[in-house]
Amino acid sequence: MFFTADYEAGSKRASGLFLFCFEGETQVMIELRNLGKTYSNSGKPVIALEDINLTVNDGEIFGIIGLSGAGKSTLVRCINLLEKPTSGQVLVDGKDLTKLSGKELLEMRRSIGMIFQSFNLLEQRTVLKNVCFPLEIAGVKKEPAQARALELLELVGLSDKKDAYPAQLSGGQKQRVAIARALATKPKYLLCDEATSALDPTTTRSILELLREINDTLGVTIVVITHEMRVIDSICDRVAVIDQSHIAEEGLVSEVFANPRSDIGKQLILRQDDAESAFRSFSGKKLRLVFDGVTSTKPLISEMVLACQAPVSVMFADMRDIDGIAYGYTIVELPDDQRQADKLVAWLNASPIKYYEEA
């Protein structure tokens, strides 16, 4: 009797544990495993993506940044299989899309909205009919489809333009219509392929705010592809940096921004040009002091200088406010006097500041 009860308790705990694991797995909503894409260009293979491993979590805004030609557009198209990967798996809600039949894939795509740099609206349809399009395809009747479309136009702030044609709208308005259209079938995911690259800075900001709002209020998981830092900076939770068909690095935006490890990450984030021209005029040993939010509230550089009685020159600094906490880094040059320099390094070693020697 006693033994049985214990056994039951044990199995309950085991199943609880199993449930926990299961939850852990479903939280990962989009997962790319060893993804590769090779094109054949007149017989010669061209690698567009190689060995891509990424996970996009439930409810987050995930950014993918890279220079043009890095493979980021191919990557986002592999998520809804507009591009068929040549190797690896694309798991959405645990289902491997590369294994789905044609019909199942069409169904699946209705749960993944997508918006584009060039908006891609149907030019011969009104705004309302554009938003109705995916519902028509999904077999929704006209009346409920129009009601849903009006609801979405309300959300994106274009109710008054419902009878206009795309040619009569500005770029920002077109992208709003495209967002409304992408959300019509209530997708869990929204893929944004350079969605703001054709827009001016003010319009970009308003579109990004709209995406943030959609993420907050509807809980839509968003994947953003861009070559612009400010896009990642203003809305993304996590970021992956892609370079030459590979993921160069990946992490929380705050971490990657404060301390990019890959060359391409440094190039994109630290605006290498500015930084390098600043370095060239100095010759002493340079240290990069990284502020990760914990240490940035105190005037640390002043404290260091006062404690060591040694001067440092600040050569470059890039600090930003992310979610109310300061992140960033400062590059300082140590004095030529070796004793003073050693003192400063010793002080830094004892302090919570992370630092790296700059080349």
Added chain:
Amino acid sequence: MLSEMFYKLVSSGTLQYGIWETIFMTLFSTLAAYIIGLPVGILLCVTDKNGLHPVRWLNRVLGMIVNFFRSVPFIILMIAMLGVAKAIVGTAIGDKAVIVTLVIGAAPYVARMVESSVKEVEPGVIEAAQAMGTPNFKIVTKVLVPEAKPALIVGAVISMVTILGYSAMAGTIGGGGLGQIAINYGYQRYNNDIIWVCVILTVIIVQIIQEVGMLIVRKTDRRVG
């Protein structure tokens, strides 16, 4: 100025009937040519290597058939196809036979016209439809054709004018219409005025087709605010 023959043709109603025959042949042949050419043109576009559903062999075969008929000058094709006309409508002379040869001559032309119009649809728009889970057949009916509509109408106008020209050539083999009047009563009986009357009437018909077509395009194309 005008010859006796002109008044005779008008009073007997031959000229009026010729106008009607030309219009009828043109409209009917255009319609029939589109019934064949529209699906073939769409198929050419869809099965292309960059199309929605590439099917290499089908694209090759269709392309070869279309090119074959397109490369034969119409006046020769017309004579060559009289046997086919006889097999289909039971006669090798008159407007029925001419319509068959016109359709055979015009359908490949229409197919290429449709193909190029449909290819003009922005690839991004097609991609967006695919991203929304649209099956290929619905991409054709709900995206390709409606989005290409203005170009398709312009193409139809050009095709119709070409078919009108073909129908006049058919006058040489007894096809009826203004072409036959120009040849029989004008050229063969040395009435230059009859030739010119036919020319002017043809120009007027072409002009009307052109204007009406462009009016439809202007009224229905939504790309201009």
